[in-house]
Amino acid sequence: METPLTANIQPGRRPPDIKAYRQAGGYRALREAVLKMRPEEVTQAVKDANLKGRGGAGFDAGLKWSFVPMGEKAAGPKYVAVNADEMEPGAFKDRLLMEGDPHQLIEGTALESYAIQADVAYIFLRREYHLAARLLQQAIAEAYDSGCLGQGILGSDYSLDIHLHISGGRYMSGEETGMLNAIEGRRANPRAKPPYPQVSGLWGNPTVVNNVETVCNLPHIVNNGAAWFRSLSLTAEGGTKIYGASGRVRRPGTWELPMGTPLRELVEEHAGGMQEGYRLRGIIPGGASTEFLTPAQLDVKMDFASVEAAGSRLGTGTIIVLDDRSCPVGMTLNLEQFFLRESCGWCTPCWGGLQYAVELLAGIEAGAGRMEDLDTLDSLAAMLAPGHTFCALAPGAAEPLGSALRYFREDFERHIREQRCPWSS
């Protein structure tokens, strides 16, 4: 089984420097692209590879780039922003890629930039990733020194600057248009779409935002071709995926596996099943803003289309496992408290709805709930759903809330009937 994304990653050891990275075949794809391929050919290869965005939404990466105005008359400068703001609760895959093989991200960023003919790329890194910041700074410096970045990359006439932007914090900074505002030195409130960032992004110029894992796939697609990339997967969506598991499983961790690996294999094989004395109650498949799946749904294939068909979303592909000794109401309260705190306050259904939902959930968990609160929570979940707000934070909050109310109704009702949390001693 091929694991291109993690081939150079050895946990606990320093990542390859530029010399080691090049010896392993690194920067070959960038050289090939800037010297022998037209930008549109790179985009076409990514389209043919069927690379779905790994940040969570699963939007076709090549298609996203194809909306950027191209050609000599296209307005510039153009920008790339790499979303390295990994803050989705339960997600821990981009840290692995950045700490394990920073040059892979730099090369991927340069390839994406070449494809849209960007002048500048920003890697938008969350402040708390101090080790990744040091390693990326060093990798960027090495890439400049060896001609892989800067003026006339690798002897071509293409020039690119990559800058590391250290964030000031807040989950909203990882939202696509919030990130644009953050880079511009503003509050990370969302922007209305359209216009889409590919046409009007940073300072009104064409900008593409992609997630770290998405970008890390690019050197391998250019090196080995779209057909090879598609063959890595078990389903129609190309490539491998960094999956992970946290919660009361025997072996929490991350694994690079074929896209479409069944959820059951993740839980039972790679994560080693539940810890002694714990039973599986539910799974959040891809970070806080995805719907619960039940133990009856373990055979779902973990790709974007299949998890969506099962009523949730693949999201980040790092699963959160709920066990029978943790309270589902308490877990839902924790999730909604996160969304409330991180709401930027721009849209009323979000800040107001989340405030109300958290008050009701806290009341139920504390033993002061009423049965009619559940109807109110149902309607709040509907109000937070897509279509009522500028960005996806509120819809993300609605996913665990709505699904918890559905799958764990008995547990909510028991809290209210007994006027206590059955899990608290």
Place this chain on the structure above:
Amino acid sequence: MLSKEEMQEIEVEAARYETRQAAAIDAMRIVQDRRGWVSDEAVRDLAGFLDMSPAELDGVASFYNQIFRRQVGRHVIQVCDSVSCWLMGYEPLRERLIRMLGAGMGETTADGRFTLLPVVCLGACDRAPVMLVDEDLHTNIDPDQLDTILDKYR
């Protein structure tokens, strides 16, 4: 007053963007790294340096949780309170920390040694519960080991 070194570092960042305002967050980080926090005076000085009004810069500062607009202790403890850590024992960890330090979330110990803050998922969920002390990530924390962990931060 901004120091010469601070101004030089900020200029390096400002050259990377189309506008000076875009360096606002970098500039506040640079000041905070040297002074521990961003005071009202620093906001006024930085605003002038970045061609912004102090109110505008403070509006940016107050949005971001990693920009400290109040003085913090010599060491900052940021405890992950997101879902995976919640499942793996965040609450007992938080209670032990508060008892040990005699300071609640958002507070600084009486001796000025530690400030305790909650933080969103630190992206190490397979090693939960976790916390950040200054720039060090501590994982798989057993509350009984907190004394040993914190001992090296004087």
